[in-house]
Amino acid sequence: MANSSELRLTAVSRTHAGCLRAYNQDAVHVGDYVLAVADGMGGHAHGEVASSVAVTVLAELDAAVAAGEVAEIDKSAALGSVVGEVLRRLDALAARDSGMHGMGTTITALLWDGASLLGVHIGDSRAYRWRAGVIEQLTQDHTLVQSLLDSGRVTEEEAAVHPRRNLLVRAIQTGGPAEGDLFADPVQPGDRYLLCSDGLTAVLTDETIAGVLADLADPDAAVDHLIDLSLRGGAPDNVSVVLADVSLADPTAD
Template structure:
């Protein structure tokens, strides 16, 4: 019956929240009792509060932090106070829950990739002798574009290391160059699967230190993205920070294998923005992760099994902001070799106005050439 009050014990059983949790939520002003006895301090709850209490219980089972639960519950309080109609508030609450779960899934994906990376480290070394060793054929190109007065991108392509960095700020050019330079030693050293993770972590840490030495006043005014692939002969290990990208063209189909660390990408993930809206969003250049004067962020790490015939692309956002993924796939598939691939991609970006520096590295995975017969 509406208006009926329940004791804290009865309310706990009905809502599936413990009395201890109810007392905590009262202290946090998340779920206040309808009445508190002034003499005994005993709490009483209204039947109408069961809906909110059950919502809190389910959100806690999802693992949602209390601060975010408070925001969702505030929508319900607005409805009771005569605000927006219930359907609209229900949609708003549902949007908040979708946004939270999208963040959980993104974080879980990163941890899943890291777990797979570690499992491969622990088990892959014993299989290495029976693995077909492959080689890379590669090409790189960086262009100032049609608008920018200087090129702040840096690229590198070698027999083991491929890298792209997109600098920003007054010292963007030396910062991006320093980040790539800090990884170049990887191209000279044979790295087995067993030590790959530690080597990449150390390399990114070194890149972060190099950037901090150049960044103005140790702040975020200057910084750079960093996306690199390290070749082991049968696998490619990916390290990624920022919104430069890596793609894989396999069997004629293009796959993006990095996730942008940007404000607009987080809004897309949370369902607050469509990809079409993101193209003109005023915050489309803002990054959530980059190498700056602050402590180096945790990079994304992935390990890819390479196949003969694969074609990889690393590029700065000077390409992806003006050339659609579908067109990138067409140009990559049509290019006869990596050199032709980087040339056609850079030319396409410049033909589209070239509003930013554009840099590309294209690498083909191939079988090694047979050794010459000894007569």
């Protein structure tokens, strides 16, 4: 593997309200160090508020890392603290406005440290790694159906049409606890990392997503095609995609 000083990460994003929703409760962040997708819930304005708060907290972390305010050994802890900070801010908003009680959001975020991507995840948005033609889901859906799958109580086929397949068992939601999953993934040149809301994966299979990442090297084209495929498939929910490519840095660049 190349030395971390020789690697760079570049990312693009796109979000769309989908075919059936009149509004978009998703929010994305693409910064120098932090990439994120947040899928808000709790009604039109409130879902948008929740996801906006999530990406605001993540943008603040991005700025802190860029400013050298987060030590290397503290990056994972800083990323992990995002979930609690988002919950604190949502609870504070709900305390001032009772109409916001119950709002919440998912978070799937990656933090670049030059050699690996650190991740935090809660909810049913997803992170994937595509490497040499093979796609791997790095996150576990925090849904009722996923728990039924894990326990062997339903099959993959039954899960795909389960009437409560969108029911979350973990998210950042006012008035309750929230605990995110933390992970780390060492990178290699040529890797592609995809973050997406469940609006994409509800329509496209992992195989379809992998095919797009394999066929379209241009990241903007790949993201546009993924969104367009989801829209052609009916896109019943908001759809958000962040795509990051790991490559060798240009040694002649400033």
